[in-house]
Structures are given as structure tokens and as C-alpha cells.
Amino acid sequence: MLDFMLGDFMVRATLAGVGVAVAAAPLGSFVVWRRMAYFGDATAHAAILGVALSLAFSMSIFVGAVVVALAMALLVSSLTGRGYAMDTLLGVLAHSALAFGLVAVSFLSGIRIDLMSYLFGDILAVSREDLAVIWGGAALVVALIVWRWSALLTATLNEDLAHASGVDPRREQLILTLALAITVAVAIKVVGVLLIAAMLIIPAAAARPLARTPESMALIAAAIGVLAAIVGLRGSYLLDTPSGPTIVCAAAIAFAATSLFRRRGA
Amino acid sequence: MSLVTVENLTVGYGGKAVVRHVDLRVDPGEIVTIVGPNGSGKTSLLRAVIGALKPTEGRIRSKPGLRVGYVPQRLHIDPTLPITVERFLRLPGGATRDACRNALEQAGAPDLLQSQMSGLSGGQFQRVLLARALMNQPELLLLDEATQGLDQPGSAAFYRRIEAVRAETGCAVLMISHELHVVMSASDRVICLNGHVCCEGTPAVVASAPEYRALFGTGTGGALALYRHDHDHDHDHGRATEAAE
Numbered sequence: 001m002l003d004f005m006l007g008d009f010m011v012r013a014t015l016a017g018v019g020v021a022v023a024a025a026p027l028g029s030f031v032v033w034r035r036m037a038y039f040g041d042a043t044a045h046a047a048i049l050g051v052a053l054s055l056a057f058s059m060s061i062f063v064g065a066v067v068v069a070l071a072m073a074l075l076v077s078s079l080t081g082r083g084y085a086m087d088t089l090l091g092v093l094a095h096s097a098l099a100f101g102l103v104a105v106s107f108l109s110g111i112r113i114d115l116m117s118y119l120f121g122d123i124l125a126v127s128r129e130d131l132a133v134i135w136g137g138a139a140l141v142v143a144l145i146v147w148r149w150s151a152l153l154t155a156t157l158n159e160d161l162a163h164a165s166g167v168d169p170r171r172e173q174l175i176l177t178l179a180l181a182i183t184v185a186v187a188i189k190v191v192g193v194l195l196i197a198a199m200l201i202i203p204a205a206a207a208r209p210l211a212r213t214p215e216s217m218a219l220i221a222a223a224i225g226v227l228a229a230i231v232g233l234r235g236s237y238l239l240d241t242p243s244g245p246t247i248v249c250a251a252a253i254a255f256a257a258t259s260l261f262r263r264r265g266a
Numbered sequence: 267m268s269l270v271t272v273e274n275l276t277v278g279y280g281g282k283a284v285v286r287h288v289d290l291r292v293d294p295g296e297i298v299t300i301v302g303p304n305g306s307g308k309t310s311l312l313r314a315v316i317g318a319l320k321p322t323e324g325r326i327r328s329k330p331g332l333r334v335g336y337v338p339q340r341l342h343i344d345p346t347l348p349i350t351v352e353r354f355l356r357l358p359g360g361a362t363r364d365a366c367r368n369a370l371e372q373a374g375a376p377d378l379l380q381s382q383m384s385g386l387s388g389g390q391f392q393r394v395l396l397a398r399a400l401m402n403q404p405e406l407l408l409l410d411e412a413t414q415g416l417d418q419p420g421s422a423a424f425y426r427r428i429e430a431v432r433a434e435t436g437c438a439v440l441m442i443s444h445e446l447h448v449v450m451s452a453s454d455r456v457i458c459l460n461g462h463v464c465c466e467g468t469p470a471v472v473a474s475a476p477e478y479r480a481l482f483g484t485g486t487g488g489a490l491a492l493y494r495h496d497h498d499h500d501h502d503h504g505r506a507t508e509a510a511e
Binding site: 162212213214 | 341346
């Protein structure tokens with residue numbers, strides 16, 4: 001039965017979308033709370049360089065993307081506070097990484113590469129192996145966040161408060177960075193590097209007006225992300241539109257809806 | 267023994283020392299207040315004590331297993347982060363709801379358990395921060411300008427609350443303040459900081475010290491009037507008292 005179901009590309013695509021949403025939404029909550037949206041963007045854009053390197057050295061794209069995304073995140077962390085404003089630094093690094101990645105890909109003329117599929121995702125082409133990587137990575141991210149939840153939250157509220165409570169904010173930042181790199185790597189196939197940040201931020205932002213505690217915000221964000229993945233895929237099938245962007249559109253509509261709810265309610 | 271002993275401490279940012287060669291000691295049950303002008307290194311000193319800032323020189327020794335409660339100068343909670351007072355108090359450990367209630371009561375802010383942090387007034391917010399610092403029955407309470415943003419009656423009430431907490435629990439308090447006149451009456455010992463320790467002693471001693479007057483000028487006339495000025499005693503200005511330890 002399972003074998004039969006996984007044989008269907010729509011089922012595989014839906015499972016892939018759900019997997020990414022489950023990991024991205026809780027992580028995205030932290031990205032929103034800590035105002036790391038551009039940070040997420042930079043990490044995601046750097047991943048295209050990872051893709052190019054993976055193809056050049058015939059490595060797994062997942063590994064290449066994780067390594068380069070992580071390197072980018074660490075580079076940003078170490079360069080902050082050295083004379084450049086965070087947004088300038090991220091603007092320089094994110095777009096440079098994207099540009100270098102695109103140039104690097106062009107050198108790989110020997111291999112036929114559909115660049116668009118890495119920029120905007122190719123969820124309908126998700127294989128069983130891809131699915132295993134996506135769910136494995138998503139499970140790892142969720143496990144990391146659940147394990148460190150309280151410490152992450154304390155460090156997010158205030159670094160000095162974290163120190164006084166015996167939590168090292170730098171370590172928590174590192175864990176968040178690692179989770180971000182993994183999420184980026186598993187999301188490339190689903191929404192592509194250009195729209196990963198959307199899957200992080202939009203469900204979390206949409207969940208905000210409905211939540212009273214951080215935990216409920218993360219859970220509602222996950223629910224909205226999953227719903228967006230399912231509805232978006234269905235929509236792209238019916239309307240014959242690109243899948244990744246359609247999923248992001250569905251999430252954006254959810255955001256608009258909950259924003260109206262906030263205006264009305266409370 | 268002392269709860270915290272700071273010896274010859276130098277801390278700074280990026281190679282620039284903000285606090286130089288400071289000695290400081292807090293004993294059980296005493297209220298010690300650090301006063302000093304802006305940029306005098308008060309906050310850096312306190313951050314070093316909680317371990318957020320590594321000393322470039324000297325060292326900080328704490329009593330083994332010391333329980334510390336910390337009230338930060340300012341806590342900005344991003345409006346995108348929904349959090350109730352109860353959830354805030356329970357971080358990062360798994361405290362019980364009763365413990366949260368008790369701490370809120372001690373801090374003079376009962377009935378706030380289910381409120382959103384973003385909906386609190388300035389005074390309520392400070393009391394919740396105090397409650398959080400009291401959650402683990404601290405032996406040492408550290409407060410960094412905890413009354414910023416409160417009006418004068420508000421901050422006076424806050425400091426009376428600190429005194430009450432000390433009386434109730436016997437915890438020591440090390441705090442930073444710029445509201446000299448309010449704080450000094452509540453303090454056992456005052457340390458005047460300006461990169462280094464200018465002078466220290468009982469509130470009355472510090473208030474009449476020439477180093478203190480040089481730093482705070484005549485603007486503190488009102489504050490000085492609160493104290494009886496006995497000039498019939500001798501005291502050591504500067505770090506001599508500490509250095510002798």
C-alpha cells in the first residue's frame with residue numbers, strides 16, 4: 001500500500017512539502033522573533049553555491065548545500081560587529097554567494113542542469129531518496145528545536161538573562177544556525193533557494209495573531225505551513241502553475257487572512 | 267564567606283578597558299549599590315559578574331553553587347513573540363505554577379500570571395522581571411538600573427519592594443542605580459564607580475566624599491539633604507579598604 005502510494009508523484013510531492021513545512025515553521029518562529037529574516041535569506045542564497053560545488057564534485061546536493069549554508073551563516077556571525085551594519089553585510093554576502101553560485105553552475109557545462117529547478121524548486125520531481133533526505137533532515141531540525149526549546153527561547157528573550165540562567169546564548173545561536181542550514185538544504189528541492197525564506201517566515205508571521213504562547217505560535221505556524229503545502233500543490237495541479245511559488249502564495253494568503261483576523265478580533 | 271569576590275577586575279570591549287582594576291565584595295544579606303555617571307562601566311561590571319563578559323584581567327570568584335537572580339537593565343521582547351507572564355517566569359527550567367505565583371506575590375505583582383508580557387505597563391514589567399529573578403530563591407540578586415522608565419514614586423516603591431524581599435528572604439543585593447537619593451537610603455554600602463572605584467562606604471560616607479561630589483556635582487544637593495552629615499569620623503576614600511582584604 002505504502003509502496004503504491006509512494007509511486008504517485010503527487011503523493012511524494014505532498015509528503016515533501018509537508019516535511020519541509022514541519023521543520024521550517026517552528027524554526028521560522030525563531031527567525032521572526034530574533035529578526036533574522038535576512039540572515040535566513042543569506043543562508044538560503046548561499047546554498048546555490050553549495051549546489052554548484054556538489055555537482056562539480058559529484059557529491060550529494062544535500063551535503064554540499066548544508067556545508068556551504070553553514071559556512072555562510074558562520075561567516076556572517078563572525079563578521080558582525082566589525083564595522084558593517086548587519087543588513088549591509090547580509091546584502092553583500094547573500095547576493096555575492098548567489099552570484100558566485102550562478103557563475104559556478106555555468107562552468108558545469110558538461111552536465112545538463114536545470115538551474116530553474118534549484119532556484120524555484122522542483123517538487124514534482126521528488127524521488128523516494130529525496131523524500132528520505134527531506135524527512136530525515138526535517139526530523140533532525142525538529143528534534144534539535146524541541147531539545148533546545150527552553151534554552152533557545154531564553155537566549156532569544158535576552159542574552160544577559162540567558163547568561164544569568166546558565167544558558168550560553170552563543171551556543172544556542174549556533175544550534176539555530178545549524179538547524180537553518182539543514183532546513184535550507186532540504187527545502188531546495190521543494191521551493192528552491194529563492195523562496196526558502198518565505199517558508200520560514202510567512203507561516204510564522206501568519207501564526208502570530210492566533211497565538212498566546214511561543215509554543216502555540218510554533219505549532220500553529222507548522223499547521224499553516226502544512227496546509228499551505230497541501231493547498232498550494234493542489235492549486236498548482238489544478239491551475240497548472242509552478243508548484244513552489246504556488247505553495248508560497250497559499251502561505252501568503254493565510255498570512256493576509258490571519259492579519260485581518262487580528263484587526264477584527266481582540 | 268562572601269557570595270562574590272571581584273579581584274583586580276579589568277573588563278572591556280574590543281581591547282578597550284571600561285572597568286579597570288576593580289575590587290568588590292558582596293556578603294550575604296547586604297545591599298550594595300553601584301553609582302556612577304554614564305559610561306563609568308557599571309553595566310560592564312555587572313555583566314562580568316553574571317558571566318556575560320570575560321575579564322581581561324583579574325578574576326571573579328563566586329561561592330560554590332551560588333544561586334543568582336538577575337534583573338536586566340532593559341528587556342525588549344519583540345512584538346512578534348507572544349508570551350504570557352507564566353511562561354516567561356518558567357524559562358528556562360520547569361518551575362511549577364505555584365512557584366510562579368509565589369514569586370509574583372513577592373515581587374508585588376500578583377494576578378498577572380496569565381497576562382501577555384507585551385500588555386504590561388512599565389511598572390508591572392519591572393515587577394515581573396523581579397519575580398523572574400526571584401524564581402530560584404536567589405542568594406544574590408543583581409539589578410541593573412531596574413527602575414528605568416518608572417516615575418519617581420514608582421521607582422521608590424520598587425526599591426522598597428527590594429528591601430522587603432531582602433528582609434523576607436535574606437538575599438544579598440548588588441544593584442546599579444542612577445537615582446542616588448532613592449537608592450542610597452536602602453543601601454548598606456555604596457560604591458562610586460567611574461572606570462575605577464572612586465570611593466565607597468556607607469551611603470552617608472559616600473555622599474560626603476569629595477570624589478563623589480566631584481562626579482555628581484551640586485545636582486545632588488537634594489539627595490545629600492536626606493542624610494545627616496557627620497564629619498566627626500575618619501574614613502578611607504578609594505580602594506584602600508578593599509585592597510586591605
